[in-house]
Amino acid sequence: xxxxxxxxxxxxxxxxxxxxxxxxxxxxxxxxxxxxxxxxxxxxxxxxxxxxxxxxxxxxxxxxxxxxxxxxxxxxxxxxxxxxxxxxxxxxxxxxxxxxxxxxxxxxxxxxxxxxxxxxxxxxxxxxxxxxxxxxxxxxxxxxxxxxxxxxxxxxxxxxxxxxxxxxxxxxxxxxxxxxxxxxxxxxxxxxxxxxxxxxxxxxxxxxxxxxxxxxxxxxxxxxxxxxxxxxxxxxxxxxxxxxxxxxxxxxxxxxxxxxxxxxxxxxxxxxxxxxxxxxxxxxxxxxxxxxxxxxxxxxxxxxxxxxxxxxxxxxxxxxxxxxxxxxxxxxxxxxxxxxxxxxxxxxxxxxxxxxxxxxxxxxxxxxxxxxxxxxxxxxxxxxxxxxxxxxxxxxxxxxxxxxxxxxxxxxxxxxxxxxxxxxxxxxxxxxxxxx
Numbered sequence: 208x209x210x211x212x213x214x215x216x217x218x219x220x221x222x223x224x225x226x227x228x229x230x231x232x233x234x235x236x237x238x239x240x241x242x243x244x245x246x247x248x249x250x251x252x253x254x255x256x257x258x259x260x261x262x263x264x265x266x267x268x269x270x271x272x273x274x275x276x277x278x279x280x281x282x283x284x285x286x287x288x289x290x291x292x293x294x295x296x297x298x299x300x301x302x303x304x305x306x307x308x309x310x311x312x313x314x315x316x317x318x319x320x321x322x323x324x325x326x327x328x329x330x331x332x333x334x335x336x337x338x339x340x341x342x343x344x345x346x347x348x349x350x351x352x353x354x355x356x357x358x359x360x361x362x363x364x365x366x367x368x369x370x371x372x373x374x375x376x377x378x379x380x381x382x383x384x385x386x387x388x389x390x391x392x393x394x395x396x397x398x399x400x401x402x403x404x405x406x407x408x409x410x411x412x413x414x415x416x417x418x419x420x421x422x423x424x425x426x427x428x429x430x431x432x433x434x435x436x437x438x439x440x441x442x443x444x445x446x447x448x449x450x451x452x453x454x455x456x457x458x459x460x461x462x463x464x465x466x467x468x469x470x471x472x473x474x475x476x477x478x479x480x481x482x483x484x485x486x487x488x489x490x491x492x493x494x495x496x497x498x499x500x501x502x503x504x505x506x507x508x509x510x511x512x513x514x515x516x517x518x519x520x521x522x523x524x525x526x527x528x529x530x531x532x533x534x535x536x537x538x539x540x541x542x543x544x545x546x547x548x549x550x551x552x553x554x555x556x557x558x559x560x561x562x563x564x565x566x567x568x569x570x571x572x573x574x575x576x577x578x579x580x581x582x583x584x585x586x587x588x589x590x591x592x593x594x595x596x597x598x599x600x601x602x603x604x605x606x607x608x609x610x611x612x613x614x615x616x617x618x619x620x621x622x623x624x625x626x627x628x629x630x631x632x633x634x635x636x637x638x639x640x641x642x643x
Contacts, residue, residue, distance in 0.1 A: 208359060208389055209324045211396045217242040219289030221397065224313050226252060226278070229330055229365040229540070230294035231264050231377050235274040236401040244284050248316075253280045262569075264540065265369065285320040290397060293317065294330040294365060296471060297479070298544070305334065305479050309343065309355045314342045318349030321358055326390050328361040330475050334420060334483035335413040338362045339386070340548040359390040362412045363398060364419030369470075370539040380404045384415035389415035423476040424494055429463040430471030430473070434504055437465040437643050441511070448626045448642055465643045466624060467508075467596065468501040470535035505549020508624060508643065511555050512550075512592055515620045515641060521591050524558035529613060532597025533565040533573060537625075540567050547596045548577050562586060563635030566601045569615040592620035598627045607636040 213219045222244040223234040234245040247253050255261070256278045259268050266274075277284070284290060297308040310331050317327055327346060329338050343354050352358050363383045368374050381402045385391030395406045409415040437447040441555070447465060454460050468474045477498055481491045514524050535545040554561040562582045563573075570581045589595070590613045595602065607628070611619055618639035621628070627643055633640045 208393070209326065209394055214241050214289055220244050220277075220308075222285050222291045224285070224291060224293045224317060225295035225309075225331075226256060227294070227296065228265050228369050230263060230292075231256070232367065233294065233330075233401075234276045235266050235270060236376055237397070238274045238276045240400045241397075243274075243276045244288055245278045246282065246285060247278075247280060247390070248312075248401045248441050253278050256394065257296065263369070263541065265367075282316050282320050283318060286322055288322065288325060290326050290328065290393070291317050291321070292328045292330060292363075296543075297331045297333055297475075298471060299475050299478050303478050305482050307333070308344065309335065310337070311345060312435075314345040315349050315409050317417045321346060321350040323352065323357055324387075325358050326361060326393060327358065328363055328394055330365040330478065332361055332364065332419050332423075332472070333416055334479040335416040336483070338412050338416060342458035350475060355386065359386045359407075360412070361385040361390050361394045362415045363394060364415060366422075369541060369611055370536060375402055380407055382407045382409055382415050383588045384409040384412045384417055386412060386599065388448055388550050414589040420476050420480045423473045424462070424480055426463075427468060427473050427477050427501060428493060428497040429461060430466065430468055431490060432498050433463050433465040433499040434643075436508065437613060444643055446630070448630075448641060464626070465504075467504055467549075469544045470541070471543050474501065474535075474544050476547065502546075502549075504643075506553045508594065508596075508622065509550050509553030509557070511641060512554065512620070512622050513559070515622070515639065516559075516592060519618050519620060519639060521616075521620075526559040526591040527615070528554055528559050528561045529590045529593045530561055530563045531593065531595045531602055533563045533568045533579075533581060534597055534599075537598040538567065538571075538600055540569055541586040542568050542572050545577075548579070548597060550594065551577075551579060559591075565597070565599070567599055589613075589615040591615060591620075592622060594622040594624065595627050596624050598625040607632060611636060611638070 209219050220242040221237055224246050225229045226247040227244050234243050237243050259272050293313045295313045297310055298306045347354050366379045383395045383406055399406050440447045464562045477494050484491050501605055516526055532618045533547050534542050551561045564582050564584050573579050573581050621638040622641050622643045
């Protein structure tokens with residue numbers, strides 16, 4: 208097996224497969240210590256990184272320019288690597304089953320260029336067993352090498368929080384596991400060279416895989432509880448955020464908030480666990496109940512908006528409804544699995560005309576993935592209602608006077624999903640305010 212000393216002396220490279228939110232920051236950080244190959248199948252992505260810009264905004268242009276990563280779309284470059292880290296997406300399909308296509312494709316590509324003695328480490332979120340039961344056979348098949356003798360594997364789940372400038376790769380404890388003790392220690396040293404928060408050595412690859420998949424499952428269930436409480440309190444005429452602020456005065460009350468749950472982690476990972484659970488004869492109830500609640504929130508918000516229009520004696524059919532924000536979370540450009548689209552679709556079914564403005568999202572991505580055109584801020588005029596769906600910091604620059612000027616007639620219905628605007632100021636300004 209490759210030694211840490213060979214990596215440190217740059218006799219062998221460390222390769223990162225997949226240069227998205229997870230892979231790129233890891234590649235840039237590791238390049239301070241090792242010879243790093245950054246591989247991605249998307250040539251346009253590789254070209255943009257070579258040109259010095261990261262469209263995800265996870266790595267700024269200055270740090271990207273200073274890095275020594277060899278960005279490439281040529282898989283043959285992987286043959287120089289002693290450690291290959293796979294950080295490709297693991298989405299779900301239209302039936303909400305795990306879509307392992309990216310990780311399977313990456314495994315085949317890696318296997319075709321795998322060198323003797325290499326260690327392949329997966330960071331992609333999967334259910335327990337994928338690394339050893341699915342990926343290892345693919346690596347053996349395509350490399351014609353024998354697992355355990357010619358190469359080994361590891362699993363170290365990613366914990367990147369897109370857009371978070373505080374909790375970064377270096378400041379988050381890293382779980383590391385290996386198919387044998389030597390591989391575990393090698394990966395621990397490689398990751399330990401950039402992670403200051405410490406390394407947690409898992410006893411097995413399956414333990415590490417399971418740990419990752421329950422991290423976001425736990426968050427999903429807690430947010431589902433908040434969403435269910437929000438629906439209950441709305442029926443009772445109680446402001447949910449005020450309730451949570453009051454309950455939060457107790458030292459051990461967890462600070463979760465209601466909201467849309469999208470993206471490629473919290474809204475996806477629980478389905479990986481439930482898929483495997485049902486495969487082995489277990490029928491999860493709490494996890495899937497949480498998923499049902501969170502998946503229904505876009506529809507709920509749209510229904511509340513329509514009810515608000517009716518109460519204000521505004522015509523529903525043809526109503527112009529502005530939506531602020533389309534990405535899956537604040538201050539990131541990623542629209543993958545955004546649940547704002549659920550609001551848009553439901554409002555369209557009621558015959559309204561929703562218009563979405565997002566200064567962060569890429570209009571081409573929105574059109575390609577969702578067949579929706581993002582409008583300009585100047586197009587949000589003659590509105591009947593306005594929905595704040597994503598709390599981008601850019602929206603804080605909008606004054607209440609500017610928001611009020613967007614409406615055709617009073618009352619100005621403002622649906623604040625994120626609790627973004629000051630409640631008292633909005634009501635004093637004459638808004639008909641609804642908060643989730």
